[in-house]
Amino acid sequence: MNTIGQDFLELTKYPHLTESHKEQGVPCPPLEVPEPNAQLISLPAPESLNFSAVSVQAAINNRRSRRKFSSAPLGLAELTWLLWATQGVQEQLPHATLRTVPSAGARHPFETYLAVANVTGLKPGLYRYLALSHQLALLRANENIGRELAAACLNQKWIANAAASFIWVAVPYRTTWRYSERGWRYIFLDAGHICQNLYIACEAIGAGCCAVDAFDDDALNALLAVDGKEQIALYAAPVGYKI
Numbered sequence: 490m491n492t493i494g495q496d497f498l499e500l501t502k503y504p505h506l507t508e509s510h511k512e513q514g515v516p517c518p519p520l521e522v523p524e525p526n527a528q529l530i531s532l533p534a535p536e537s538l539n540f541s542a543v544s545v546q547a548a549i550n551n552r553r554s555r556r557k558f559s560s561a562p563l564g565l566a567e568l569t570w571l572l573w574a575t576q577g578v579q580e581q582l583p584h585a586t587l588r589t590v591p592s593a594g595a596r597h598p599f600e601t602y603l604a605v606a607n608v609t610g611l612k613p614g615l616y617r618y619l620a621l622s623h624q625l626a627l628l629r630a631n632e633n634i635g636r637e638l639a640a641a642c643l644n645q646k647w648i649a650n651a652a653a654s655f656i657w658v659a660v661p662y663r664t665t666w667r668y669s670e671r672g673w674r675y676i677f678l679d680a681g682h683i684c685q686n687l688y689i690a691c692e693a694i695g696a697g698c699c700a701v702d703a704f705d706d707d708a709l710n711a712l713l714a715v716d717g718k719e720q721i722a723l724y725a726a727p728v729g730y731k732i
């Protein structure tokens with residue numbers, strides 16, 4: 490019988506935990522992976538975003554996983570809203586951030602990568618949201634990024650039709666620094682909150698998304714140029730307007 494899940498739960502129970510680096514006095518790791526050489530793109534201020542009102546009740550009632558998208562480009566304001574709703578930093582503390590989603594110990598161990606195919610004002614390519622400064626970093630222009638992402642996601646061809654795809658990369662040490670082995674549980678739980686906010690935020694602007702976890706891990710990490718150990722692609726969600 491496959492016991493990997495039970496082993497994980499057993500070994501992350503409190504009696505098994507080793508002393509965390511925080512408890513040992515090791516300094517807090519950076520709150521964001523730096524991006525020193527990328528071209529930076531300013532985004533509209535979160536407080537300037539103003540969409541026609543959709544009630545929370547309607548957004549939750551209408552939420553669905555959507556895999557068919559219109560060919561209309563996603564606006565930069567709309568993309569900004571989705572970034573804000575999923576990882577926006579509301580308050581920066583000395584060693585933590587408070588954001589639009591919860592995170593165990595406010596560690597926020599994720600970096601948001603974006604495969605941009607059809608967003609007004611952005612050339613197609615791979616980007617990263619710099620949440621602390623509320624900017625986009627262009628990592629590399631790539632006309633084929635949607636198709637390459639679809640290929641990495643076990644050839645789920647519908648992904649290539651998304652206007653933009655969110656890919657969440659975990660930096661586990663940001664959480665395990667404080668919580669040791671138990672931090673691994675929290676990382677996966679944190680990811681769920683982020684993606685759920687994306688679903689609801691999409692509904693608020695007439696867009697849709699679909700959570701994706703069926704992917705070739707090594708291929709997706711390679712596409713994002715992350716090492717799969719200190720930075721791990723864990724979850725994705727293509728986005729586009731509903732048809």
Ligand SMILES: Cc1cc2nc3c(=O)[nH]c(=O)nc-3n(C[C@H](O)[C@H](O)[C@H](O)COP(=O)(O)O)c2cc1C
Pocket residue numbers: 552553554555556645699700701702703704
């Ligand atoms: C963790 C997770 C992984 C998923 N991975 C995929 C995926 O790789 N491809 C896909 O088409 N849908 C994926 N889905 C979407 C589910 O299939 C979808 O949520 C389910 O069919 C229920 O539909 P609903 O979200 O519209 O209620 C995933 C959903 C979750 C929560």
